[in-house]
Amino acid sequence: MNERMVQLDVLRYDPQVDDEPHFQHYEVPCKEEWVVLDALNAIKESIDPTLNYRWSCHMAVCGSCGMMINGEPRLSCHAFLRDFEGVIRVEPLANFPIERDLVTVADDFIDKLKRVKPYLIPGETRSIDEGEYIQTPAQLMKYRHFSMCINCMLCYAACPQYALQPLFLGPAAITLAHRYNLDSRDGGRDERQQVIATNEGVWECSFVGACSEVCPKAVDPAGALQQVKVASTLDWFREHLLPGDTK
Amino acid sequence: MSRRPFVRPVSRTRWYFKHPRYLRYMSREVTCVFIGAFTLLLLCAVERLSEGQAAYESFLAAIGGPWSALGLSIVLIFVVHNAISWFNVTPKALPVQIGEGFLPGRFIVAAHYAVWILISLAVLFFAGVL
Amino acid sequence: MAKSNKPIVWSLFAAGGTLAALLAPVLVLLFLLAALGHAPGLLSYAQLHAFAAHPLGKLFLLTVIALFLWHAAHRLRVALHDFGLRQDRIVAVIVYLVAATGTALSVLYLTRI
Numbered sequence: 001m002n003e004r005m006v007q008l009d010v011l012r013y014d015p016q017v018d019d020e021p022h023f024q025h026y027e028v029p030c031k032e033e034w035v036v037l038d039a040l041n042a043i044k045e046s047i048d049p050t051l052n053y054r055w056s057c058h059m060a061v062c063g064s065c066g067m068m069i070n071g072e073p074r075l076s077c078h079a080f081l082r083d084f085e086g087v088i089r090v091e092p093l094a095n096f097p098i099e100r101d102l103v104t105v106a107d108d109f110i111d112k113l114k115r116v117k118p119y120l121i122p123g124e125t126r127s128i129d130e131g132e133y134i135q136t137p138a139q140l141m142k143y144r145h146f147s148m149c150i151n152c153m154l155c156y157a158a159c160p161q162y163a164l165q166p167l168f169l170g171p172a173a174i175t176l177a178h179r180y181n182l183d184s185r186d187g188g189r190d191e192r193q194q195v196i197a198t199n200e201g202v203w204e205c206s207f208v209g210a211c212s213e214v215c216p217k218a219v220d221p222a223g224a225l226q227q228v229k230v231a232s233t234l235d236w237f238r239e240h241l242l243p244g245d246t247k
Numbered sequence: 248m249s250r251r252p253f254v255r256p257v258s259r260t261r262w263y264f265k266h267p268r269y270l271r272y273m274s275r276e277v278t279c280v281f282i283g284a285f286t287l288l289l290l291c292a293v294e295r296l297s298e299g300q301a302a303y304e305s306f307l308a309a310i311g312g313p314w315s316a317l318g319l320s321i322v323l324i325f326v327v328h329n330a331i332s333w334f335n336v337t338p339k340a341l342p343v344q345i346g347e348g349f350l351p352g353r354f355i356v357a358a359h360y361a362v363w364i365l366i367s368l369a370v371l372f373f374a375g376v377l
Numbered sequence: 378m379a380k381s382n383k384p385i386v387w388s389l390f391a392a393g394g395t396l397a398a399l400l401a402p403v404l405v406l407l408f409l410l411a412a413l414g415h416a417p418g419l420l421s422y423a424q425l426h427a428f429a430a431h432p433l434g435k436l437f438l439l440t441v442i443a444l445f446l447w448h449a450a451h452r453l454r455v456a457l458h459d460f461g462l463r464q465d466r467i468v469a470v471i472v473y474l475v476a477a478t479g480t481a482l483s484v485l486y487l488t489r490i
Contacts, residue, residue, distance in 0.1 A: 015251035071266065097252035105252045137347045160269055160459075163257045194380065203383040206455045208272045209336070223339035229387060230340060236384035260461030276456040282397050283449030285405055290442055290483055296429055297489040300422045307411060307420065315412040319405060326401040333398035359398075367403040374407055375418030 037076040053102035063152030073157035116177035123187025146179035155211035168204040171211035171221035281325035393448025450476035
């Protein structure tokens with residue numbers, strides 16, 4: 001296997017010592033087929049064991065290793081070294097506070113995710129004797145691509161509206177709400193709309209589209225949010241212009 | 248161990264220089280200035296039209312000339328930019344599901360371009376240009 | 378957090394954006410031709426007056442002016458926020474007031490034709 005020296009500038013921050021983050025330069029012998037995460041593992045194993053970062057699966061499934069790589073939100077397990085030239089700049093995910101080195105504080109996202117109730121709220125309750133909630137392939141296709149989200153938060157790091165207005169619910173949370181709203185087995189749309197059809201919900205989005213460009217799972221959050229806007233607009237006219245419906 | 252998370256500052260006025268895609272987005276957003284300006288010109292035309300032939304013809308004379316042409320050319324570039332960026336994202340907002348699949352987005356975009364061309368030709372024909 | 382009332386302005390923005398995408402380029406082109414000294418027949422006083430005198434012509438002009446204005450107003454509100462102007466409430470009142478005034482004026486002028 002070919003080996004070559006790869007240079008990385010990694011943003012370091014030690015909350016007990018540093019007042020602000022600073023870049024540290026590393027030169028790492030790397031194999032041709034490695035990804036950025038492999039380079040970080042090599043640094044931690046043989047150069048600098050104090051480097052902190054999150055990772056788990058190494059196969060773009062767990063969503064833990066998101067970082068800014070040359071200014072772009074990427075999964076570091078999905079960013080091949082051979083695609084980069086010169087010094088690779090590695091920073092923690094943008095728009096989240098830095099806990100330490102490349103580790104960010106994800107509490108805000110987790111809290112928003114909980115608020116949109118991203119789980120099935122059955123429209124009709126069935127006993128076990130009555131069997132499964134049946135769904136046709138066509139009903140599944142309606143939301144399947146939105147269900148591929150791995151909560152990696154790259155879309156939050158790419159979204160300028162989240163950067164400018166941290167109260168914004170953000171791409172992934174609203175997309176997951178939409179995913180369950182579209183599910184034929186679900187009956188929780190009214191509850192979720194109370195959360196997402198708000199000024200700090202979908203209406204903070206201005207359709208920059210960056211979320212969909214950086215999504216490693218082709219979920220297309222930007223599309224989901226525009227569809228939520230259309231549906232919420234139809235709701236509004238139904239609720240305000242049709243007689244009898246005072247919800 | 249005490250936590251002391253570091254919050255990186257975000258520029259409220261220059262954030263869009265951080266990535267080419269943000270500049271692309273802002274170029275789309277500023278098309279509204281040109282659409283707004285052109286609509287005010289249209290409103291002006293209707294106002295002069297309501298005041299009679301002399302008023303309207305002096306308006307037509309006032310918008311003639313190279314500087315007007317230059318200004319309207321710039322407006323044209325931005326309204327075309329709005330049209331293209333608008334049509335290109337229509338499949339995201341209005342996907343068309345057929346059975347167990349989705350109609351490929353390029354067909355939805357192409358249909359919009361076709362309607363755009365047809366309407367433009369129809370207006371040019373109606374206006375006596377073609 | 379209550380549900381938002383932005384659907385009112387967003388629906389006008391979206392309708393206006395679609396109409397502007399379909400019609401604005403060719404309408405600007407007509408005026409550009411006029412500026413270059415090749416005014417299309419439609420922009421002559423006689424033809425345009427006849428067009429605007431017809432109820433369907435009035436409806437067309439009103440729809441174009443009103444929806445274009447509301448589209449531009451709403452997007453300008455968002456853009457000003459993006460450029461760093463954070464007084465969203467004041468900006469919103471001003472841009473929508475301009476759009477509403479323009480709409481009212483176009484109705485007024487068209488009824489005089």
